Amino acid sequence: MRKTVGVIGAGDASGTDTERAFEVGKEIAGKNLVLVCGGMSGVMEAACRGAKSKGGLTIGIIPGESRDEANPYVDIPVVTGLGHARNIIVVRSSDAVIAIGGSFGTLSEIAFALRLQIPVIGLDTWDVSPEIRKAEGPKEAVAMAAGLIGIGDGRSLR
Amino acid sequence: MRKTVGVIGAGDASGTDTERAFEVGKEIAGKNLVLVCGGMSGVMEAACRGAKSKGGLTIGIIPGESRDEANPYVDIPVVTGLGHARNIIVVRSSDAVIAIGGSFGTLSEIAFALRLQIPVIGLDTWDVSPEIRKAEGPKEAVAMAAGLIGIGDGRSLR
Amino acid sequence: MRKTVGVIGAGDASGTDTERAFEVGKEIAGKNLVLVCGGMSGVMEAACRGAKSKGGLTIGIIPGESRDEANPYVDIPVVTGLGHARNIIVVRSSDAVIAIGGSFGTLSEIAFALRLQIPVIGLDTWDVSPEIRKAEGPKEAVAMAAGLIGIGDGRSLR
């Protein structure tokens, strides 16, 4: 079974957020982790693009009814047809979640992750709980996720 | 088509929150509105109990697989079997939502409501957006909901 | 807690099927049972119209994202936003299900009902299991449902 890291963030994210997402995706792939996301545009697409730039594997859990709605950097679209209810599947299918920026959709995902006790690492995101671990940048965020999942040398969490 | 008000809050709520929920339920029934909730214990049960004390109609959208899991004050259990993903159905099925207190589950529902532009009235709940209308007490909360839905004399929102 | 009977059938049903659905709805309301359905057109709308003609209560569990999509005879729309996945909620929320005619959507609902051991009464529908009880007409179908649910004089199943 492969370890997965979820990347959550807005579909209409700012330039800063999509740049961070790209770097996060690259780091995830670099650690041989599978990237899980909502499969659409913005933060999701940038993260997938980053992961693919390093030959990673990307899973897009999409809200719509057709695999053609996934962004072009998704390897495997999981087509839910559930609309926003798919957010909880993104969270549940991730060993840890990195939240970047923040729309209300992202907030719903953070809330679900906290409710389900799935670790959340935040990059300039909603500050609704001390349980959200704050990272300074993409590299640290993925190192924290990897450490929490039990991948890597563990030094990342020192 | 009947107008509905959703009541959201924790299944293991405090005494203050359940007392408020009971009063909210009573007020909802008093205005001939249908109460929608997650159908379980705590805030949900107290609200249903309040509504039934005034002869109201209560819909419980439950996460589990059996109608027997609904609290005894639910008239009509909608049995989803979807776990926490049912939260979004509670929100979508409400013309306005009153949030009481606040667990992470409640936060996920508030986030969905804000995302979907369904009005949220808060009674001592998560303060994540200026769009959440703060009420002082149950009576005001339901009056605000009724005003937003277009029921009542409208004075409540002055 | 109110007893519920689900009515399932195509959104683009034949005249015969919608006439039967109307009669089924009337009979359900006549026995003071709550009608649950998918809330859309065809068999669903006809059943709701029948129930309302007798002052019954109708719940429409709709696939879309807006309560405005429900047919005009739905009292309380449960707005799922889940597309076809809402079919299983229709079934789970019913104490017994009456299937009228039959599209593939109806077949998915029958299959779920059989899987979940919820009684299915068939009016000229899919013949995929001896567990589907065949009724001759609307009156008999609802009498069978009522008997199975434990409402009425019980003679219906003798």
Next chain:
Amino acid sequence: MRKTVGVIGAGDASGTDTERAFEVGKEIAGKNLVLVCGGMSGVMEAACRGAKSKGGLTIGIIPGESRDEANPYVDIPVVTGLGHARNIIVVRSSDAVIAIGGSFGTLSEIAFALRLQIPVIGLDTWDVSPEIRKAEGPKEAVAMAAGLIGIGDGRSLR
């Protein structure tokens, strides 16, 4: 974007059905297609085991709330927490579906596939529509799926 083949069948399948599922999984991996299934035991586990015996990639869309519920041959568990409602996601996420044997759960998936016009290939399964393409054995079933998806030399469908 990778092409996917769904394998559907009972969790408590017969020996014949699990043997067929193992061969189907092997063939899917042999054609470099991704295997999608419900992630549990029986037909699902056998198909995953077959795919892994050839180094394939397996996605298990599981009904429960924990990735630990997936069978040990699932590479990437998609954790839905939706119970049987996850069946429709299995179907929607597949470019073509191979149905092996048949419980009522499988019937619900076949019905959804027919409803959504996703090709279904049947190996000794429910005979509810002429649209279900019957295969003689696992090799032919996967060749038919590959042909329908537009992979392979196309001779399989002549």
